[in-house]
Amino acid sequence: MFQAKGGGQTKRPSDVPDRRAHALALLRAIDGIGDPAAQGRPGVYLEIEARPNEPFVTKSLDASGLHLLRVDSDAKNEAEPARATVFASQVGLANLRKKVEAFQDEDTQTGRPKNADLVQSIRAIVEAGLRALWRSPSAKFPEDDGATHPWEIWLDRSGTDHFIAQARGIGIRFEGGESQAEGGRLEFPEDIVVVGYGTHAQIAEAVRTFGTVKALAAPTVLSDYFEGLAPEEQAEWARAMEGLLQPPAAADPRYITLLDSGVGLNHPLIRPFLDPADRHAAQLGWGLDDSRGHGTQLAGISLYGDLLPVIQSNMPVQVQHRLESAKIIPDAGQNPHHLLGAVVLKAVNAVEANAARGRTFSMASTTDEDTPHDGAPTSWSSEIDQLTAGVSGNQKRQRLFVISAGNTDQNRFRGGDYLSICDDPDHEIESPAQAWNPICVGACTDKVRLPADLPGQPVAPIGDLSPSSRTASWWRHWPIKPDVVMEGGNWVQDRLPPRMKHPALSLLTTDHQYPMRSLTTTADTSAATALAAKAVTELWEDYPALWPETIRAIFVSSARWTQQMKTHLPANPSKGDFAKLFRRYGYGVPDQARARRSAANALSLIVQDTIIPYRPSDTAGADPVHNQMKFFELPWPRNALRALGTAEVTLRVTLSTFIEPNPSEAARGSKFRYASHNLRFKLNRANENQAQFKARINRLADDPEAEAVADNDGWVYGRNRRDVGSLHIDELRCAASDLARRNMLAVHPVAGWWKSKSTRNVSQKTARFALVVELDTGDVETDLYTEVEAAIAAMNAARVQMVV
Incomplete structure (x- = not known):
């Protein structure tokens, strides 16, 4: 079933009662500001206040001499209306005046006043003071x-x-x-x-x-300031923040389950969110406390993110989720290697002995003893795939896992190009993070500010890979890993051999030694994984009815590469040039706002459905054959797209399913034999009707490699990057008028180990999948949502099933 994600409210403000009076009031306000050029100023800062309880249309405030600096749209009532801060040059101020005059005197061909959306969303215009530029609390x-x-x-x-x-x-x-x-x-x-x-x-x-x-x-002070405080001062900061905590209000909150070294219970910033009964261990006889400190550090990040800005804000802290701890790391020594998958299984079973809960499993424990694996499955990664797919564990249900990519060896760094060390095959992503179904998290960094008295410079530039983050040693065949990257801190090079980690370039969090120490710092892919678990769980809180497969799709699809990451591409990249970025950064840095919203000119459609991919062959003794294709007629905003003509629009499609693994040696080298089922998506071409589209998909069903050349019609990443693993993402960029005719999307199976004659009851093997379809017109202002919303209602969950 299709549903449009995000706010579906109208994107146009209502008509003002008196058009002329409204325009005259705004014109008087503009004239009262004066001419900045006559005052010897390059321009003027404006504070523009929205009409209460109306959409605030701000796109036209960032053009023609107007520079939109800030929009404060968090207002919740008429007493706190939304406001925009705009810098206007002399030309910009004159252009704003012309827009208001045109609203007053001129109509469009449809009979609406010109610039109606902009002018009718504004209540007042004044010259801005310093507070209008203030971005801190x-x-x-x-x-x-x-x-x-x-x-x-x-x-x-x-x-x-x-x-x-x-x-x-x-x-x-x-x-x-x-x-x-x-x-x-x-x-x-x-x-x-x-x-x-x-x-x-x-x-x-x-x-x-x-x-x-x-x-x-x-x-802001840096994390090293808090880490360097005396114990009593740290405790004072922690107690002050404790008084601002607001525990989850929901009767049935989501949980982050930390598979780690345990979590300390007595810390005042953790205790309100962790019940004593929610601490478990994989082995009987293990203590439940955290003697190593790692789990308690990640607990703080999972609850609050980087504590540095939070603890300084002196503002109420609302956390909607809670914590569980499932200890998989003993207090002394380490687990036997061959038991790693079994230890995680026991930990999951111990946690799930409690009442059924919505959980995000977060694991920042990996091993390098399986390297090099080159992306191929191991016993541990295969067990994670089984747990995620719901075929392992006492409770047979799909689970959402977030796993760290593993950390590099900082002792190998001696200056120069740190990325060459991260890219070295000896630093490939550690097992079990190459598993197909979990979200694998690498680390990037924006932390480049050093204390004024610290010599040296940060190793990684802002917006690039954290020096601690491992990368994929493979570039095709196995899944794209990491899936995403999040903040993992930076290193500092101040001498040779260099001193690497420094608290100032790390994340502030909770210390397991409370009350002796309340605050400490953490970094690397462990911190990035805890941040991802927090973000995923908060997203799931917004959409509690969605499946784990769907949450994974929305979260990863929201990721984009930073401008710094894209500097590693040539000027006109080919599809093969993206391989380096995928191996380092996956799909990039997730954007929580993008994952949550569905704006008027950027919307998302979500499908959750099932498919029976195979059925017995009509020929006795033969392998099963393909059974179903799911065919969707997209509720496209055709009128809006046609009106945009040749303007370029971007379609982003994400297909997510959880596979059941088959890691036998014969299957280990084949993505078609490791996965229970493999699904693909296809979009019709602009000149392709339904019958032609179906015929093309049928030809591909038995030969997924057959479209090596023909499927390059505008897709940015292409099939070599898209058709791997159990999460497929690609972008299509084309003229809006062409996309108006490309409104048919198919999900179809290709080979998998279910499609073998040894599989029993193959016609009863059902696979779930999620589709996320995102349409974005970029800077071109148009209303997509209204037309799509109407189309969805008219189509009544447009879904057609076809049998191949």
């Missing part, structure tokens, strides 16, 4: 007491040097040296961040006069 805004305060200043890259030089002339001083290496600035793709010291009046004068500031924030 409002409680941290400095007092206007005449004293000098530190300010984190976000600047436009092109005007940074001019701003600093001029601001110094009015008494503002800046922290650190002149460059990023000297600790004086952080450089991002579009911004440069510096810390300036000045009074309210000085900062306001600099902002108003020089027009380069994009945002202001409270300078």
Whole structure:
């Protein structure tokens, strides 16, 4: 069944009662601001307030001399309306005035006032003050007491040097040296961040006069500050945050189940979310506490993410999920290698002896004793695939697993290109993270800020792979791993041999030694995995009815490569050039906002369905044959797409299923014999009707390699990257008018070990799958959602089953 994900409210504001009066009020407000050029200023900062309880249409506030800096849309009532902060040049201010005048006097061909969506969503326009640029919690805004305060200043890259030089002339001083290496600035793709010291009046004068500031924030201390505090000071911070905790309000919350070294129960930031009865161990006789510290560190990350910004905010902390602990690492020694899969199985069974719960299993324990495996299954990875598919364990149900990719050996780094070490086959992703069904998490980093008194520089540039993250040694045949990357900290190179890990470039979290130590730091792919478990669980809280296969699809499909990651591609990449990025970063960094939303010009359609892929052959003694194809007529916004004409749009399709593994030696080298079933998706071509589309799929059913050349009609990644593993993602970029005719999607089986004559009751073997279809028109403003919503209602869950 199709459903559209995310808010389905109308995206147009309602008509104002008096069109002319509304326009005149806004024109008076614009004229009252004055001419910035006459005042010797490059422009003016505007604070634009939305009409209460109406959609806030802001796209037109980022064009024609207008630069949209910030939208505060978290307002929950009329007393706190949504607001946008916009920098307007002289031309931009004049253009905004023209838009309002056109609304007042002119109509479109459909009879609506011109610029109606923009103008009718605005209640007021005023010149912005410093608070309109403030991106930190409002409680941290400095007092206007005449004293000098530190300010984190976000600047436009092109005007940074001019701003600093001029601001110094009015008494503002800046922290650190002149460059990023000297600790004086952080450089991002579009911004440069510096810390300036000045009074309210000085900062306001600099902002108003020089027009380069994009945002202001409270300078944050680094994680090493908290790790270096005395025990009593750490405990004071922890107790203060404890008073701000708001435990889950839901009667049946989701759980993150940590398969690790145990979790300490007495920490004040963990105790409210971990019941004593929810601590378990894989082996009888093991203690339930955490003597190693690793599990308690990941518990803090699983609850709060990086504690650094949270503990400083002094704001209420809402956590909707809870924790379970299933100890798989003994307090002393280690598990025998051949028992690793069995230990995890016992831990899962111990946890699931409790009442059925919605769980995300998070495991940051891997082994390098199976390397090199080159992506092929091992006993441990195969057991994880069985548990995930629901064919192992006392409870036979599908499970959502998140597993770390494993860490590199930092002792091998001696300067130079750290990525060459991460890419070395000796540092391939550790078992069991190559398993097909779990989400494998690698590490990236945005942490590049060092303490001012620390020499050296960060190893990884912002937005690239964390130096600790392992990568895939294979580039085809086996699944794309890691699936995603998340923050795992950075290393610092300050001498040779280098000192690597530093608390300032790590994530702040909870310490297992409470009350002796309350806070510590953690990093690497373990921290990244805990962050992913938190994000996945929060997503599942929003969509509790979705299957684990579907949550995996939505979460991984939301990931994108950063601009820094894409610098490793040539100017005009071919499909093969993406292999390097997939091996390092998977699909990139997940975007929780993208995973949750369905905006007017970027929407997602979700399908959850089942398929019986094979049936007995009509020929006695022959292998089973393909049975079903699932055929979906997409509820496309055809009118909106046709109206866009040749404008490029992006279609992203994700197909997710959990396979049952067959790791026998004969099957180990074949993706078609390891997986119980293999599914593929196909989209019809612009000139292909339903009958032609079905015939093409039928030809491919018995020969999945047959479309090596013919399936390259606009897909970005292509079949070599798409048709591996049990999670398939690809993007199609084409003209909107062409996509309007490409509205038929098929899911069909290819070979799997179920399709063998030794499989009993093959016609009763049912596979679940999830489809996520995302359509994005990019910067082109159009309303897709309304038409799709109407089409879904009219089609009544458009779904047609076809028998091959």
